[in-house]
Amino acid sequence: MEEIRLLAPTAILGYGFPADSLQRGMAEKPHLIGVDAGSTDPGPYYLGSGKSFTDRVAVKRDLLLILQVAVPAGIPVVIGSAGGSGGNMHLDWTVAIVEEVARELGLVFTMARIEAEFNRDYVAKELREGNILPLPGVPPITEDDVLSSARIVGQMGLEPVMLALERGAQVVVAGRAYDPVCFAALPVWKGFDPGLALHLGKILECAAIAAVPGSGRDCMLGVLRKDHFLVRPTNPDRACTPVSVAAHSLYEKSDPFHLHGPGGSLDLTATAYSRHDDRTVLVTGTRFVHAPYTIKLEGVRRAGYRSVSVAGTRDPVMIGLIEEILDGVKNSVADNFGRKGDYFLNFHLYGKNGVMGEKEPLQRTAHELGIVMEVVAGSQEEANALLSFARSTLLHFGYPGRLSTAGNLAFPYSPSDFEAGEVFEFSIYHLLNGADALTHFPVEIRQVGGEPGSG
């Protein structure tokens, strides 16, 4: 095989892409369509709750367009980090959509479902044995942190996806996976250089973000050869430039020269980016440096339940005293319920420091403040009760020099309070050292479509 062509329709399954761009990509006869569905960016809630951060209707739309062209063309479709967080619930959610699309389109194919959830007791045992290492900036964890986690996933490397392809899967739905895996597994299996394949995968997993103008909602094509790869957007209104592609290795990474992954890291210190044609960039020199196998674990635990209320004030006297007033409200809540420390009451002050909080360097306040009040407590009922009390206390709080004795807050909504449900926080962001590449990621093969019972 001289070259392998990889098509990336969209940066996240469910973000969408123009149908024309997909058609242009298919005209290049790609050998694979890959889609990374995952990210930790939307925060800990989605891993904890088992829900997707993308909308089902949007995910189905993307899958319908992709499967409609890929299955008849006989090329594999690999979905990484299914359902956003890649836990078993997220995986089943995605598999159900794939099966629904197959039914509606009358498609028949072999599908692989690859799990990526980790058992708490197993992780606790590995922690005891010293095989769980914190990533930069992450505090060390205790066994209790592990055992109290709601869900733990590990990022699979290339190997489980390669196994699925070897077993004849045409559609691979993988749980939590290292981002470039959905593109790099096929070429590495076919014998292409893992450094170039993974680097290309890193670019393709963000679709056309590395183009100018950049977009996560448009298609990118990668052409991998023996000693280089080419990358270009399929939409003629976009182009890749050496700087746009080079700049991509900055995106959401802590170090643009060394990208760590399962089984080794990408060394970009000798990578060169050059113009191939008006819209295509040629990349050489990226090397894969083998290292002992590690699996990145992500875990979250439940922090409680949240209630939220949104209001504003444009009273200059109140705004001048806002910090003292909010301290007074906090004390009043603590006094009334006779408790401290087992709930979290917080006020976000938009117009003062709502975006940066305690890190805000400017001491300036606007003529009006947006106030987002929140309580996180052990149950929804408690959170509701504490928030309700805090909100009404602030509404009627008597402060020195107060002229507006009818009420301190402008509420945009009735009801004023909202139940925000379960709250999660990250508990694990660690490497599992010395792990086997396949053991933790069971590959299940099933037939989709066709007559019932025909297999």
Added chain:
Amino acid sequence: MAEKMLLRELALVIRSKNAGPYQWTFDIIFKDDNIFERVLRGGSLTRELFALLYGVPVDNVAVLPYPPARAVKITMVRPRPSGSPGETDVYGAQQHGPLLDLEILLTG
């Protein structure tokens, strides 16, 4: 020749984002190679500057020039893991504001 300019006058991109749930990363992409090199020579973009600006220990800050994209990357430990109680910016996408009006020395 040395002069001082605001970072916003020198850069094409000034952005912040999570690099995983425990770190923020800031990318400054400069307008051209000449500006990039003069800013590096001027030496304004130090770990100490970002530690002071964001109130974090110097040891928790890394500053990495990245010539292929005429960029400087700054990575630091977040004040709390993304989305934990007290969070103000789950994606970390709006922490770059104070950088725009930094005075930067250009040398050479």
